Amino acid sequence: MATSTLEKPGQIHDIVCMPKRVVVPETAETMAGKQREISVSEFFLKNRHLLGFDSPRKALLTAVKEAVDNALDACEEGGILPEISVDVQQTGDSRFRVSVTDNGPGIVRAQIPKIFAKLLYGSKFHRLRMSRGQQGIGISAAGMYGQLTTGTSTRIISRVKKSRKAHLIEVQIDTRRNTPTILKDEEVDWTPQFTPVSPEGKPLKQVIAKSGTCVEIEMEAAYIRGRLSVDEYVKQCAVVNPHLQLHYRIALTRAAAKEEEGVRGKAKGKEEEKGKEQEEKPAEARWFTFSRAVTRLPESPAEIKPHPHGVELGMLMQMLKDTGARTLRSALAQDFSRVSARTAGEICERAGLNPKASPSRIAHQESEALFKAINETKLMRPPTDCLSPIGEAQILAGLKKEIEGDFFTAVTRAPSVYRGNPFQVEAGLAFAKPGENKDVMAEEPIRIMRFANRVPLLYMGGGCAMTKAVMNVNWKSYGLGQPKGSLPLGPMVLMIHMASVWVPFTSESKEAVAHYPEIIREMTYCLQECGRQLSVYLSRRYRQAELERKRNYMVLYIPHLALGLKEVLDLSNKEEANIIRQLRKMLEHTHLEP
Amino acid sequence: MAAKKKARSEKAGKKPAGGATAKAAGPDAVSRGEASKRIVGVSRDVYTDIVKKRRKPSMRFPIRALSNVRYDVKQGHFEIKGKLATRTLTYNTVKTFAQSMRLLATTKKDLLDKNDIAGKREIYYNSKSWGECRFDEQPESDTLLDDIEAMLGVNREQLGYIPEERGGEVAGPLVVIDRNPGTGQLVKIDCSRLGTGAWSIPSRVEHLQFEFRHAKFILVIETASLFQRLVHHQYYDKAGCILVSMSGVPTRACRRFIRRLADDQGIPVLVFTDGDPYGYCNIYRTLKVGSGQSAHINRYFCVPQAHYLGVTPQDITDYDLEDATHPLEQADIKRAQDALKNDPFILHHKEWQDALNQMLKMGVRIEQQAFAKHGLNYVLDKYLPDKLKKKQFLP
Numbered sequence: 002m003a004t005s006t007l008e009k010p011g012q013i014h015d016i017v018c019m020p021k022r023v024v025v026p027e028t029a030e031t032m033a034g035k036q037r038e039i040s041v042s043e044f045f046l047k048n049r050h051l052l053g054f055d056s057p058r059k060a061l062l063t064a065v066k067e068a069v070d071n072a073l074d075a076c077e078e079g080g081i082l083p084e085i086s087v088d089v090q091q092t093g094d095s096r097f098r099v100s101v102t103d104n105g106p107g108i109v110r111a112q113i114p115k116i117f118a119k120l121l122y123g124s125k126f127h128r129l130r131m132s133r134g135q136q137g138i139g140i141s142a143a144g145m146y147g148q149l150t151t152g153t154s155t156r157i158i159s160r161v162k163k164s165r166k167a168h169l170i171e172v173q174i175d176t177r178r179n180t181p182t183i184l185k186d187e188e189v190d191w192t193p194q195f196t197p198v199s200p201e202g203k204p205l206k207q208v209i210a211k212s213g214t215c216v217e218i219e220m221e222a223a224y225i226r227g228r229l230s231v232d233e234y235v236k237q238c239a240v241v242n243p244h245l246q247l248h249y250r251i252a253l254t255r256a257a258a259k260e261e262e263g264v265r266g267k268a269k270g271k272e273e274e275k276g277k278e279q280e281e282k283p284a285e286a287r288w289f290t291f292s293r294a295v296t297r298l299p300e301s302p303a304e305i306k307p308h309p310h311g312v313e314l315g316m317l318m319q320m321l322k323d324t325g326a327r328t329l330r331s332a333l334a335q336d337f338s339r340v341s342a343r344t345a346g347e348i349c350e351r352a353g354l355n356p357k358a359s360p361s362r363i364a365h366q367e368s369e370a371l372f373k374a375i376n377e378t379k380l381m382r383p384p385t386d387c388l389s390p391i392g393e394a395q396i397l398a399g400l401k402k403e404i405e406g407d408f409f410t411a412v413t414r415a416p417s418v419y420r421g422n423p424f425q426v427e428a429g430l431a432f433a434k435p436g437e438n439k440d441v442m443a444e445e446p447i448r449i450m451r452f453a454n455r456v457p458l459l460y461m462g463g464g465c466a467m468t469k470a471v472m473n474v475n476w477k478s479y480g481l482g483q484p485k486g487s488l489p490l491g492p493m494v495l496m497i498h499m500a501s502v503w504v505p506f507t508s509e510s511k512e513a514v515a516h517y518p519e520i521i522r523e524m525t526y527c528l529q530e531c532g533r534q535l536s537v538y539l540s541r542r543y544r545q546a547e548l549e550r551k552r553n554y555m556v557l558y559i560p561h562l563a564l565g566l567k568e569v570l571d572l573s574n575k576e577e578a579n580i581i582r583q584l585r586k587m588l589e590h591t592h593l594e595p
Numbered sequence: 596m597a598a599k600k601k602a603r604s605e606k607a608g609k610k611p612a613g614g615a616t617a618k619a620a621g622p623d624a625v626s627r628g629e630a631s632k633r634i635v636g637v638s639r640d641v642y643t644d645i646v647k648k649r650r651k652p653s654m655r656f657p658i659r660a661l662s663n664v665r666y667d668v669k670q671g672h673f674e675i676k677g678k679l680a681t682r683t684l685t686y687n688t689v690k691t692f693a694q695s696m697r698l699l700a701t702t703k704k705d706l707l708d709k710n711d712i713a714g715k716r717e718i719y720y721n722s723k724s725w726g727e728c729r730f731d732e733q734p735e736s737d738t739l740l741d742d743i744e745a746m747l748g749v750n751r752e753q754l755g756y757i758p759e760e761r762g763g764e765v766a767g768p769l770v771v772i773d774r775n776p777g778t779g780q781l782v783k784i785d786c787s788r789l790g791t792g793a794w795s796i797p798s799r800v801e802h803l804q805f806e807f808r809h810a811k812f813i814l815v816i817e818t819a820s821l822f823q824r825l826v827h828h829q830y831y832d833k834a835g836c837i838l839v840s841m842s843g844v845p846t847r848a849c850r851r852f853i854r855r856l857a858d859d860q861g862i863p864v865l866v867f868t869d870g871d872p873y874g875y876c877n878i879y880r881t882l883k884v885g886s887g888q889s890a891h892i893n894r895y896f897c898v899p900q901a902h903y904l905g906v907t908p909q910d911i912t913d914y915d916l917e918d919a920t921h922p923l924e925q926a927d928i929k930r931a932q933d934a935l936k937n938d939p940f941i942l943h944h945k946e947w948q949d950a951l952n953q954m955l956k957m958g959v960r961i962e963q964q965a966f967a968k969h970g971l972n973y974v975l976d977k978y979l980p981d982k983l984k985k986k987q988f989l990p
Contacts, residue, residue: 136906552687558693561728562684565696569638569703576646584684591651592686 009483021242032592040521041120042135042176045142046149052142052511053460057095058229058512061144061222061458063510064099065089065231067139068216071240072103073245074133076212077298082218084208085193086248087222088234091257096151097222099143102193104210107161110168110186116171117144117155117216118181130304130390131502133456138509143218150221158191159214167191184293191215195248205290208246224253229459236403237457239291243499246293252286294398299455300389305502306338308383309348309375313419317375321360328355329363333382339381348374385416385423388500391455396429396496404494405438405541408456410534414431414527419519424501428531432538433492446473446488447481450496451514453504458512465513468499470524479532480539497524504559527584548593553593559584615627630754632698632709633747641696654684654695656746661887666939671883671899673939675890689740693728698739706755714757715740745891752799752847763849764798764822764840767831769856770806773797780827786837792841793826800852805859811835813857814979817843817868817878821963821974830975834983836865845882847889850896853882857900862899864989867979871923871960872907872931875951876938879903884940903989904982906961908953914978919968920959931955 045052053063067085081104088100108116113124120141144155160167171185175538195215197205200586225234235249314321326332333345340348349356352374354367363371391399396411411429418424435443451458451467468488475573476482476489483489505515509564514520566572637654644652657663658680662674669942701721706713713721718740718987721731730736744751751757765771769786771794778862783806792980797803814836816822822840825831831838841849855931857864866882880886883901885893911917923931931951934941941947966974982988 191794209834424930555686555689557727558689561688561693561725562696565698565700566638566642569634569696570642572642578647580642583649586688587645587649587651588686 018295022145034123040172040177040179042179045120046140046145046176049142051148051509052138052484053512054146054148056144057221057223058225059088059460061097061099061224062229062231062234062482063139064143064146064218064220064222065101066234067134067143067455068099068101068218069235070133071140072105072214073242073455073502075108076103077301078132078366078406080294080295080298080301081105082244082298083192083242083244084210084246084248086195087231087250089231089251091224091253092219093254094257095221095223096219098217099222100215100217102195102213102215102404103207104195104213105213107164107167107214108157108159109161109524110159110170113157113159113168113170114172114181114183117141117157120145120174120179130303131412131454131500133454140488141174143213143220144172146174147218147220148173150437151219153219156185157214158189160191160193160212160562161214195246196288197248197292198244198288199290201420202287215267224251224257234459235291235403237452237496240399240403240450240496240555241396241455241457243294243395244296245291245389246299247291248285248288249291250288250289263420274583281534291403294402295395299391299395302389302502303384303387305387305423307376307420308339308418309333309380311383312375313505314369314372314521317372318363318365319369320534321363324360328356328362329358330353332360338383346381348378351377382418383421383423385418385425387502388416388423388425388428389427390500391498393427393429396427396498400429400431400494400496404433404440406433406494407437408432408535408538410531410538412527412530412534412548414523414530417519417523419517422501422503422505424499424504424520424523424529426520427500428524428527430497430531430535431494432535432542435492438492441492441494443492444490447491448496449488450494452496452498452513453506453511454500455498456511458514461507464507466516466521467499467514468514470497470521470528471495473521473525474528474532476532479536480543481535493530493535495528497528499524529564550593552589555588556585559588577586607827611820618867620878627707627710627755629752630747630749630982631703633973634703634707637746638696638699641797651684652692653681654692654746655679655681655890656742659741659745659888661921661937661939662784664885664890664893664939666835666884666943668943672897673885673887673890673893675893679978685736687837690728692771693726694730694735695739695743696724697722697725697728698736698743699983702743702756703752710755712755712757715759718756726978727893728873741888748891750892750895752871757796762798762800764793764795764819766793766822766826766833768808768810768838770808772806774802787831791827793822793838794851795847796839800855803852804854807860809835810837810860810862812862813837813839813853813860813864814884815839815841815853815864815866816846816963817841817874819853820965822868824972825975828972828975833975834979841878841882844878847892847896849883850885853901854896854898857898864901865904865905865983866901866904867963869960869962870908870910870954871962872927872934872954874906875903875947876930876934876941880934880938880940905978906949906963906965907989908957908979911957911961914966914969916961916965916968917959919965920957920961923955923958923960929958946989950989 043400049055050332059069066080069085072085072301073083078316086102086103092098118533120138122141132157146157147153154171156171158167158169166188167190169185169187169189172183175182187568191217193210193215195208197208199205205540218499224230231251237247237248239247275559292485320336321332324332324334324336330342330349332346333340346356348371352370355370393411393413397409400409409429411427413427414425416423416425441448449462449468449471451462453467458465472486481491499514499520505517506516507513559581562584563577566580567577602864616722622969641652641654644650655680657675658678663676663678665676667674682688682692699720705711715737716733719730719736722736740756744754765786766789767786771786773782773784774780775782784794809842818841819842825838839853848899853864866879868878882898884899885897889896911920931954935948935951940953966978968974
């Protein structure tokens with residue numbers, strides 16, 4: 002009776018009964034009736050904030066970000082210089098269509114549905130290799146979000162090299178079962194095409210690629226300019242990937258463009274060119290090209306096996322279960338890096354286990370002993386050649402091409418290790434003369450660009466290890482103002498990049514790096530090195546400013562001295578001018594020349 | 596008021612101080628034309644340095660401090676020693692240098708050439724039209740004016756600058772002959788017939804003449820209140836003296852007036868101040884021999900014939916005033932010790948060293964009014980006659 006009341010709340014007599022309702026305790030059996038499997042897709046549908054889809058504004062950014070990350074990874078793995086276009090079009094009041102095209106190797110037909118419409122499906126999760134994507138959630142989640150908010154499907158066109166036709170596939174995700182549902186699957190004539198635009202807006206020679214992929218998702222979203230916008234993401238992408246040629250367009254509806262213009266007017270004029278352009282011709286928004294600064298691909302990072310010190314007990318047990326090796330010793334030596342047969346034997350001995358035991362039969366208690374033994378054994382640090390840092394020259398190239406500044410510097414640290422994971426930190430900074438770069442103000446906190454494996458991180462700056470590291474550094478000793486416990490002030494853009502086979506994000510939406518002391522320490526050292534170079538520049542500039550100030554001061558009073566003499570001695574204007582000339586020469590000679 | 600002063604000064608300028616120049620070579624001895632010439636000379640040097648010699652110009656000033664004066668016993672005043680400060684044009688001095696040049700130009704063009712006068716504060720405001728070269732605070736222009744005065748070796752009154760401070764007051768058997776600033780008519784002022792008031796010493800005293808009235812001496816008093824008591828009871832009749840009140844450190848005009856009066860009448864000058872290091876070393880010493888600050892003009896502004904009447908430290912015991920004293924403050928002690936160490940005048944007179952040491956030992960100071968302990972008029976009934984009878988004055 003009671004259960005039926007709960008199940009059918011619509012009935013009239015139930016409403017009458019409601020006040021008197023008695024909650025009958027559930028039994029194991031009734032509870033069992035409600036217990037069922039939750040699919041990952043359902044879980045993420047309900048917890049979409051974990052993936053970065055919590056607000057419409059952020060959703061737009063996340064979708065672009067996931068698509069571009071994948072495109073870049075694909076291009077680099079395929080050894081192709083990436084050429085990517087990002088096209089965002091507003092289709093309704095709060096609806097946008099995101100379309101990202103790359104010139105990557107393309108995707109074979111059979112894989113397309115799973116890649117784009119199955120969560121936790123991907124090539125990157127099971128390996129330890131530095132890449133932008135990690136879990137195989139991003140793009141499918143974006144598609145799922147689009148499907149949820151607009152009912153549309155994800156549209157993919159992909160062309161593999163040497164194939165005659167491209168495949169066009171439209172998929173949706175079956176959220177219950179976390180499997181793709183194919184709605185359309187046909188062959189089309191399509192090749193990725195890109196039209197670079199000169200900084201003045203003139204179209205340049207078209208680029209046609211032999212292979213590539215285009216993914217299109219329509220979703221509920223919002224577009225607001227600023228630090229957390231797609232604009233910023235795209236720009237930072239260009240900074241951190243100087244080998245990337247990126248084409249970007251955002252087309253708002255006429256109404257939205259106008260409104261945006263109004264808001265922008267109040268919130269100071271940023272990115273004016275774009276705004277103006279859009280007000281005039283909202284339907285045909287202008288393309289922007291972030292052109293390529295270097296033509297060499299970053300070195301392809303190598304894949305490594307996990308280092309024993311970075312593995313947790315549960316994962317160790319899983320690995321022992323899954324190993325193809327026959328004995329415990331060979332399992333340790335084969336599946337982990339920096340473990341030789343001898344070291345493996347040493348570990349077994351320390352754990353009191355038979356090295357010849359079958360790895361899959363190591364029991365829970367024994368694996369705990371093994372885990373302890375591993376951590377007590379001294380091992381070589383993991384190999385670090387698996388990392389592909391951006392490099393100082395490339396960082397400089399990226400900063401110089403996108404940020405107006407007077408001084409640039411970059412530092413790449415040697416690789417280091419946290420919890421058995423190799424990582425590497427780099428930083429670069431661009432310092433503008435006060436007033437020369439409208440984006441950075443002298444009295445305001447500096448701007449930080451955070452990157453993890455070449456992916457810009459825009460949200461959650463406050464909770465990120467990188468921000469923490471910047472605040473840890475005493476910038477006052479390098480010539481910048483810094484209120485206690487906060488970011489330094491100055492017309493400066495500071496970029497920090499962390500490259501690692503496994504970047505420890507604080508959440509699945511990959512917005513902030515976790516506070517590992519080893520990581521913060523490396524970052525601090527790196528920033529201090531940048532700071533030292535900055536201070537050399539700043540003190541030189543300070544000296545110049547000081548000389549300038551002195552010159553101005555003297556120039557201010559010399560004419561008065563001459564005027565006094567002229568009045569007393571009844572000199573001519575010519576003689577007066579001569580006095581001024583001579584005095585300037587003399588004073589500048591003594592005070593302004595080193 | 597300003598118009599009056601101006602007119603008077605113009606007159607004085609045209610007919611440079613007849614009576615004064617006759618007796619002692621007063622500061623007006625340097626004519627306006629000569630002052631103007633000196634300004635041109637200094638400027639010419641600067642100009643030559645810059646344009647002809649191609650070197651940084653400099654100005655040289657006598658250092659105006661106690662360290663650069665010598666007590667000339669024969670002349671009876673502080674004489675400036677030769678030490679000079681050189682202000683060479685550099686980054687640090689460029690502003691002051693420019694201000695000096697403009698001040699010199701203004702002095703020559705607006706004051707000397709036009710035979711005009713200006714107060715220190717007026718010249719400070721006048722600089723406000725100089726743009727960035729202006730003086731921000733009056734002390735800046737005052738200092739520079741003192742520098743220029745010393746550099747040119749000219750009294751600033753001769754440059755057309757009039758002091759703004761009050762000069763002191765006079766009462767007693769004396770007739771001062773002044774001129775009506777408008778008409779030039781002689782005006783006789785009988786200082787014994789001013790009732791309860793007194794005659795104010797003007798800022799310029801060179802043109803004044805005196806009529807002999809048989810005064811025996813001049814009594815110079817520090818505080819105005821004691822001066823009034825003496826005037827009220829017509830002490831000048833009883834003692835046959837001219838009373839002058841200084842109200843603190845005497846102004847240049849006051850010093851010059853006393854000097855001229857004493858020279859003119861040939862009578863002694865007695866000084867009566869509070870019994871403290873300030874009264875001895877600042878007020879009395881400045882009146883008698885001049886100061887370090889105005890070292891370059893002391894020869895005009897000093898009264899070598901002055902002697903010190905009281906209140907001396909010995910008087911405290913002699914007149915049973917121990918319980919009417921105040922303990923010496925830190926500043927007093929420092930001033931006394933400073934004088935004992937650095938003041939050429941004190942260093943020359945053993946009596947003064949003894950007096951200061953006695954005071955330091957007693958650890959107290961005394962005011963002129965302290966005699967009221969024994970009755971309000973004790974000071975004129977007992978103390979002054981007593982001291983005058985004994986004739987024990989400090990040098």
